[in-house]
Every structure is written in structure tokens, then in C-alpha cells.
Amino acid sequence: MDKSFFFNAKSICQQTKFAIDVACMFFDGRREISSVEFFSELQTALKSNDTVPDCMVVIASPEVIVSLQQHWGSTSLQATFVARGVRNQVQYLKAFHFYAWDAEQIVEHYTQVTTPGAxxxxxxxxxxxxxxxxxxxxxxxxxxxxxxxxxxKHPSGTINKIFIQARELAKSEPQLCFIGRLIVARLGNDVRSDLSMVFIDTMSIYHYVHEALRFLGSSARILSFHSYDDVKKIVPPSEPYLVVISASTSGGMARQLHESQGFDERRLVTLVDMSSQGRSGSVLVALDQVDKQLKKLTVNGAETEIELVGEHFSSKAKPPRAVTLGLPHAPKDLKAALKYFDATGFSGINAGEQPSRTRVVSLTPPAIQVDDSFDNWLNAEIRWSVSASIDFIVHTNDASSLALANRASAILADAKGHGPVPILSSADISQETLALAKGILVVTALAGDGGQLREISRDLREYVAPLLPRHFLIGTGLPQSEEAWERLKQFLERNTSHRRYGFSARLVLPTGPDNPDNAWRALHGLASKAEVDPLEADSVKPEVVTQSLRSAADALQAASNGFLAKPDGTELSLSEGFLFFDGVYQDRLAEVPPAAVFMAMSCALQAARECKTPGNQLKPSGYESVVISPECFLRFNDNILQACLLRATLPSELDYSASPHLSKLMKEFLGKIFDRYTHAYGAAALEFAAALATGHLRLKQSDQEELIDKAIEQLRDAPSPLLGLLLLAREA
Known part of the structure; x- marks a missing residue:
């Protein structure tokens, strides 16, 4: 049975300003402690420390602290215990402090130094x-x-990676009493006095509040409003009150109670919150002060949601399933799309505006030409699928779609045996311009998730009758996913009649999530950190650290429209045999832009996410997460392919922290990459280091620390961008 609560702390002496290690013991006073038990507790606490503390602090109620001081006065037991603080004839344990803690204050009751002059x-x-x-x-x-x-997904609607179980704060009676006293300590004198009722958001924290009231000597009633179910029903009572919230990740409940329902924020206490900044009321413990890594657990929108109902939750996830990219993941229309756009159809990375954009890859509309195969498809599609009543063509406002509209007009004219069909830009449609239309063909050369087509469809619903036939014809569809494409198709086809509008697309190539917080955005933030945040490394000279961080920042900024260069400053390169090119650029690799390589890899990853074979599917379920197998980086071992694989994956797909086996495999692979970074094998070393530094790639903490420390040790003598990125990764 626990007789005390022991913990270690670090403090700054208010007088000397020296940093000191403090071993603390709190006694709840629920049962009488004998002198033998008291010294036994002290010895147990001292043994649990790896190093001898500078001082020990004993905390208890005023009545109990007097008894404990009397036990301390036992000369023989005291001398034996004080001797345990001696190492190599040096007394490291310098002082003992006894504090009396009541409902009003905590004061120093007694102090004793271990040796004269200490x-x-x-x-x-x-x-x-x-x-x-x-x-x-x-x-x-x-x-x-x-x-x-x-x-x-929390009851408040907040979605994040953290769930706080405040009911687990105390595992023993001394810990429970300690928390109750801290709740009281956070209250102002005006709040403590004459409390009549205490609102709590869940009965799981009843024992903490009951202990706080017992410590205060209060008989206030405790009322639970059951989290977000009934929080809107409570109003500030006329008698003195207190509101205690178990936990929060956003401060939303306390903010609502204060700003919307009029509760006094002096009477609001949250036991555990992600932060104490910008919160209504006081926060007992802020998690960003407990573990700074928690702030870096970001959500990218592609994860599986675990909906929380109440506070009774714990998880032990299965180790992630590893998926290796291969032929089963080759996108169906990728080869045809690469032939269609060719090497000249790509504007670059982060270089275009909507709608001519697939994720970070931009396609140049003037380069999208109507070739023979496209013309054959267009001719057949219009003659076989487009309604005979079509007598107007509307195109999205770009040159390629205008060219497509002109060709469609010529085919319709030939099929009907009369003059060309009138053509309108989407910017010119109105009730007047479409007044004579009997059927409308809407064409676009290139569509993503169909934002412009949706706008045109909404305008047509306003300008023409719903029974007027219409057909939507798309040259190439580049949606984020098959699901997004199906939603677009349903939106465009369905209307108030039992018939559906026409819909045609020659090529459909899902490209993966178009996340605004993509890898390039993360690296931009990393470059800012490298320029601003000072870093220290015990094993690296300060001037080497400074130069390495500056070099890393320069390398990151230079890669804002591409990939991080090789250590010799040249661009990443591709060799023959890339599986997903399927011979499209045979003997023409010098012409292939990095954007084409990235799009191919991104599409292959999306095909893996949507694969129908469960074992090959790169998609998590409610019971299992999935990651890219480390073997993929050996299969796709060209440096630019490794970089594309890193950039196109979701963070969860490179999170090996839950699998000791996969983490070790990835650690061994990365160790070789960093060790051989001046050779062809390690040419993508900067990309891997940057992925570690941004948290996009994660190993088990022990593996990651060992990997980075070893690499820094090897690189510490000379400044380099790789050393700078690894130093940033160690601080991440």
C-alpha cells in the first residue's frame, strides 16, 4: 500500500540562481506513519534516483509535518540515511526541507543542511x-x-491525434490527495470561500473534486452535466459555484461556458489541456509543457477516424501492415496519360494555377493537343453518346478546352449535316445567350475534382430548364480519388427527372490527396526554422552548427519548386526501367521533367490506396494501419524515385514507430544512406533527412535517436546541408 507520493523535480535556487535536483515526497496523512516507515519511504525514494539529488523536500499537512519532523529528529536513523547521500567522500545530498500544506497556503516548516557550511x-x-x-x-x-x-474524433467535433484520460491521473490515495490539494491551490480566495455547488463534466473526476472539497472542509454539492450532452443546459447559479472540466484539447468547453453562457472564468478549472495559452479559466496541467512532441502530431485528413463516446477508451493497435508497391498498383490510364501529355505537357512543380493542376504538378494547357487516338475517341463518343438535340457548346475558359469545343462542333455539324454548332465560354453563359438552346454540350480538356464543371452545372440549372438535355464531356480527369470522381459524376448527371444527363471522359487518373500542407509546405517551415532557431550540439563545434544550418536553409529554399539536390549540388536523376513509365519515355529520359516522375509515383500510390485486393491495399481500417514497406526504397532505388516516394506518401504511411521490426529495417537502410551520402547510393540523403526533420518519416524514438546521433557523429567535423538537416531532425 502506498504511503506517499514521490517525484523528482528540477528547480532554480531563488537566492543563488543555481539549478538543483529535488526529490519530493508528499504524505497524505490518512494513516499514522512510524519513524521506521518514514525513513523506509525516504530510502526507497533515494534508491529510485539514478543520481543523488541536491536536496529532499517533504510535504504534508501542518499536523502531519510536525510528526514527520519528530521522526526526522531520530539521531541514529537520520545519520544512517544522510550517509546514503555520500559518494566518494563527497556529500551530494545537501539539505532537507519540510513544508506544511493547508487549504490556505504551503509554507516552509523546517530546514536542515546535512553538513556545516552547506x-x-x-x-x-x-x-x-x-x-x-x-x-x-x-x-x-x-x-x-x-x-x-x-x-x-472528440464529442466536441474536434479531430486530432490526442485523447486525454483525466480519470487516470491518480493511481493511489496519496496521488489523489495531491491532485485535490492542487485544485484548491489554483482557486482564488474569493472562489474557495463558501462554495455551494461544483459542476463537473464527467463522474470520472468526481473523486478528485470530492478530495478537493474535503481538503477545503466544504460540503458543496457535486453535479455532473455529462460532457457536451447537457453543457448548454446549465446556467451560472446565484450561489457560489465552481466548474471543473476533466480534459480538453482545444479549450472549447471552457470557452463556451465563459463566452456564451456567462460563467465567471475565475470559477472555471480544466484539469488537463493541450495548452494553457488563450484558455478561459485556469488549467491545472498543460500538455505542451509535458511533452513538446505532442504539438507536432498533425492531422492530414486522410486518416481513419476513431469516434470517442465518453471517456472510457484505450487502444492497443496491431502492428502496421506493410505494403510493397508493384505491378498490381500500376494505374490503369497512367501510360495513356503520359503519352498524351508527353514530356512537354508538364509546367513543373508548384508552378501552376487551378484548374490546370494535379496536386503540386502543373500541366500546360496549350500542350494538351487533340491527337489521333483522342480524335477517334471524341468522334465515336459524340456520334454514339451525345443527344441529337445538342445545339450549343459551352467550354471552360482555357485554350485547350476551346480547341476541344471547336473539334466537337465540327463533328456535330458533320453528324447533323448542317453548319457548326455555336460555342460559348463558361464566362459568357447567361439566360439571354442560352435562350435558344435545345441541348447543351459542356466540354473541358482537363478536370481535377471538377470545381469549374460544378459551377457551370449550377449556372445551367439557373439559366435553362432542367429537362433541357445536356452532356458533360471531359478529355482527361485528374481527381484526387475514384470516390471524388464518382461524386462529381453523380453531381453532373442527376437532375429532377428520372433521366440522367450525359457524362463522358476519355482518361481518368486519380492522383492522390491534394493536401495544401504538402511536403513542400513543410520544408518551407523547416527552412524558416533553420534560419531563425538557434541550435546547440555538444559534439559539434558552434561554427560548424551555424554553417550547416545555413547550408540546409539554402538547400531547402532552392528546392521550393523541385527536390533537394544531391550532395554535389546536381539534380536528382532517373535511370531506365521505371516500372510505372512502362516504356513511355524509352531512350528519352533526358527530356523527362521531375514533375512527370512525381505524378507517376503519386498516381501509383493512390492506385495502391484504392486497390481492390485487401492484402495489397494501402488503406488503413478501424483495426489496422498500413505503411509503405521499407523494401519500396530498395525497389525504387533511383534517387529521384526515392524522393518522389517520400514526398507523395501521407505521413501515416511512413510512420514506422508502431512496429519495432519495420522501424529497425528502415533505420538500417537510412544508416547506409547517410553513411554513403557522397556516393550514388546515398544521393537522396537530404530528402530522407528532411523527412525525419519534418516528422513526415517516423521511426521508434530509440531507433531514430540512435540513427541521427550516429550520423551526426560521422559528419560533425565539416559543415554540410546534411549535418544541418540531421541537427534539425534531432530537435524535432
Whole structure:
């Protein structure tokens, strides 16, 4: 049975300004402690430390602290214990402090130094108590992180990677009493006095609040409003009250109670929150002060949601399933699309505007020509599928779509045996311009998820009768996913009649999520960090650190429209035999832009996500996450293919932290990449280091630390962009 709550803290002596290590013990006073038990607890606490602390702090109620001081006065037991702080004839344990803690304040009751002339420490006891609460959060599994490829959907509607179980804060009676006293310590004197009722958002924190009231000597009633179910029903009562919220990741409930329902924020307390900044009321413990890594757990929108109902949740995820890219993932229309756009159809990376854009890859509309195969398809599609009543053509406002509209007009004229069909730009349609239309053909050379087509469809619903036939014809569709394309098709086809409008597309090539926070955006933020944030590395000279960070920032900025260069400064390159090119650019690799390689890899990854064979599908379920197999980086071993694979994957697909086996494999592979970064094998080393630094690629923490430390040790003598990125990765 626990007789005390022990934790370690670090403090700054208020008088000398020296940093000191403090071992703290809190006794709840629920049962009488004998002198033997007291010293036994002290010895257990001291043994649990790897190093001897500078001082020990004993905390208890005023009545109990007097008894503990009397036990401390036992000369023989005290001398034996003090001797345990001696190492190599040096007394490291310099002082003992006894603090009395009641409902009003915590004050120093007694202090004793271990040897004459030892320093007297002036402690910030409030900060030390807060560190005790932080210790409870880390010790008692209060924080649940969603498995790789998953996110939590909270009752408030907030979606993130964190779920806080405040009910797990205390695992023993001394810990429970410690939390109750800290709740009281956070309240102002005007709030503590004469409390009549306490609102709580869940009964799972009843015992904390009950303990706080017992400590105050209050008989206030405790009322639960059951989280977001009934929070809107409560109003500030006329008698003195307090509201205690179990946990929050956004501060939303406290903000709602204060701003919308009129509760006094002095009377709002949240036990655990992600941050204490910008919150209504006080926060007992802020997680961004417990683990700074939690702020870096971002959501990209492609994860599987775990919906939380109540606070009773825990997860033990299966190890992620690894998927190896191969022939089963070759996109059906990729070869035809690459032939159609050819090498000249790509504007570059991060170089275009909507609608001529597929994710970060831009296609140049003037380069999209109507070739023979396209013309054959267009001719057959119009003659076989387009309604005979079509007598107007509307095209999206770009040159390629105008060329397509002109060709469609000629085919319709030939099929009907009369003059060309009138053509309108989407910018010119109105009720007047379409007044004589009996049927409308809407054409576009290139569509993503169909934003412009949706706008045209909505305009047509306003300008012409719903029973007027219409047909939507698309040269090439580049949606984010098959699902997005199906939604577009349904939107354009369906109307108020039992018939459907026509819909045709020659090529449909899902390209993957068009996430605005893509890999390039993340690297831009990393470049800013390299320029602004000072870093220190014990094993690396300061001037080498500075030059390496500057070189890393320059390399990142130079790659804003492409990929990070090889260590010798040349661009990444491709050799013959890329599986997903399927011979399209045979003997013409010098003409192939990086954007074409990236689009091919991105489309292959999306095909893997939508693969119908469960074992080959790169898609998480509610029970299992998936990752790209480390073997993929060996199969696609050209440096530009490795870079494209890193950039086109979702963060969850490169999260190996939940699998010791896969993490070790990836660690060994990366170790060889960094070790041989001056050779062809490691030419993509900067890309891998940047992925680690942004958190896009994650290993088990121990593997990642060992990998980075070893690489830094090898590179520490000379400044380099790789060293700079690895230093940033170590700080991530």
C-alpha cells in the first residue's frame, strides 16, 4: 500500500540562481506513519534516483509535518540515511526541507543542511508542485496517441491525434490527495470561500473534486452535466459555484461556458489541456509543457477516424501492415496519360494555377493537343453518346478546352449535316445567350475534382430548364480519388427527372490527396526554422552548427519548386526501367521533367490506396494501419524515385514507430544512406533527412535517436546541408 507520493523535480535556487535536483515526497496523512516507515519511504525514494539529488523536500499537512519532523529528529536513523547521500567522500545530498500544506497556503516548516557550511536553498515550491502533476501525467498513461493512420474524433467535433484520460491521473490515495490539494491551490480566495455547488463534466473526476472539497472542509454539492450532452443546459447559479472540466484539447468547453453562457472564468478549472495559452479559466496541467512532441502530431485528413463516446477508451493497435508497391498498383490510364501529355505537357512543380493542376504538378494547357487516338475517341463518343438535340457548346475558359469545343462542333455539324454548332465560354453563359438552346454540350480538356464543371452545372440549372438535355464531356480527369470522381459524376448527371444527363471522359487518373500542407509546405517551415532557431550540439563545434544550418536553409529554399539536390549540388536523376513509365519515355529520359516522375509515383500510390485486393491495399481500417514497406526504397532505388516516394506518401504511411521490426529495417537502410551520402547510393540523403526533420518519416524514438546521433557523429567535423538537416531532425 502506498504511503506517499514521490517525484523528482528540477528547480532554480531563488537566492543563488543555481539549478538543483529535488526529490519530493508528499504524505497524505490518512494513516499514522512510524519513524521506521518514514525513513523506509525516504530510502526507497533515494534508491529510485539514478543520481543523488541536491536536496529532499517533504510535504504534508501542518499536523502531519510536525510528526514527520519528530521522526526526522531520530539521531541514529537520520545519520544512517544522510550517509546514503555520500559518494566518494563527497556529500551530494545537501539539505532537507519540510513544508506544511493547508487549504490556505504551503509554507516552509523546517530546514536542515546535512553538513556545516552547506548552502541554504530557497525553493520555488509552487513550481515544484506543478512538476509533480506533470510527473503524474507522464507516469499514469493519461495521454493516448491515436495509432498510425488514425485520429480521434472528440464529442466536441474536434479531430486530432490526442485523447486525454483525466480519470487516470491518480493511481493511489496519496496521488489523489495531491491532485485535490492542487485544485484548491489554483482557486482564488474569493472562489474557495463558501462554495455551494461544483459542476463537473464527467463522474470520472468526481473523486478528485470530492478530495478537493474535503481538503477545503466544504460540503458543496457535486453535479455532473455529462460532457457536451447537457453543457448548454446549465446556467451560472446565484450561489457560489465552481466548474471543473476533466480534459480538453482545444479549450472549447471552457470557452463556451465563459463566452456564451456567462460563467465567471475565475470559477472555471480544466484539469488537463493541450495548452494553457488563450484558455478561459485556469488549467491545472498543460500538455505542451509535458511533452513538446505532442504539438507536432498533425492531422492530414486522410486518416481513419476513431469516434470517442465518453471517456472510457484505450487502444492497443496491431502492428502496421506493410505494403510493397508493384505491378498490381500500376494505374490503369497512367501510360495513356503520359503519352498524351508527353514530356512537354508538364509546367513543373508548384508552378501552376487551378484548374490546370494535379496536386503540386502543373500541366500546360496549350500542350494538351487533340491527337489521333483522342480524335477517334471524341468522334465515336459524340456520334454514339451525345443527344441529337445538342445545339450549343459551352467550354471552360482555357485554350485547350476551346480547341476541344471547336473539334466537337465540327463533328456535330458533320453528324447533323448542317453548319457548326455555336460555342460559348463558361464566362459568357447567361439566360439571354442560352435562350435558344435545345441541348447543351459542356466540354473541358482537363478536370481535377471538377470545381469549374460544378459551377457551370449550377449556372445551367439557373439559366435553362432542367429537362433541357445536356452532356458533360471531359478529355482527361485528374481527381484526387475514384470516390471524388464518382461524386462529381453523380453531381453532373442527376437532375429532377428520372433521366440522367450525359457524362463522358476519355482518361481518368486519380492522383492522390491534394493536401495544401504538402511536403513542400513543410520544408518551407523547416527552412524558416533553420534560419531563425538557434541550435546547440555538444559534439559539434558552434561554427560548424551555424554553417550547416545555413547550408540546409539554402538547400531547402532552392528546392521550393523541385527536390533537394544531391550532395554535389546536381539534380536528382532517373535511370531506365521505371516500372510505372512502362516504356513511355524509352531512350528519352533526358527530356523527362521531375514533375512527370512525381505524378507517376503519386498516381501509383493512390492506385495502391484504392486497390481492390485487401492484402495489397494501402488503406488503413478501424483495426489496422498500413505503411509503405521499407523494401519500396530498395525497389525504387533511383534517387529521384526515392524522393518522389517520400514526398507523395501521407505521413501515416511512413510512420514506422508502431512496429519495432519495420522501424529497425528502415533505420538500417537510412544508416547506409547517410553513411554513403557522397556516393550514388546515398544521393537522396537530404530528402530522407528532411523527412525525419519534418516528422513526415517516423521511426521508434530509440531507433531514430540512435540513427541521427550516429550520423551526426560521422559528419560533425565539416559543415554540410546534411549535418544541418540531421541537427534539425534531432530537435524535432
Amino acid at each position: 548552502p541554504q536553498f530557497t525553493l520555488n515550491i509552487t513550481d515544484i508542485l506543478n512538476q509533480g502533476l506533470t510527473d503524474l501525467v507522464a507516469r499514469n498513461d493519461v495521454i493516448q496517441v491515436a495509432p498510425a493512420g488514425h485520429v480521434f
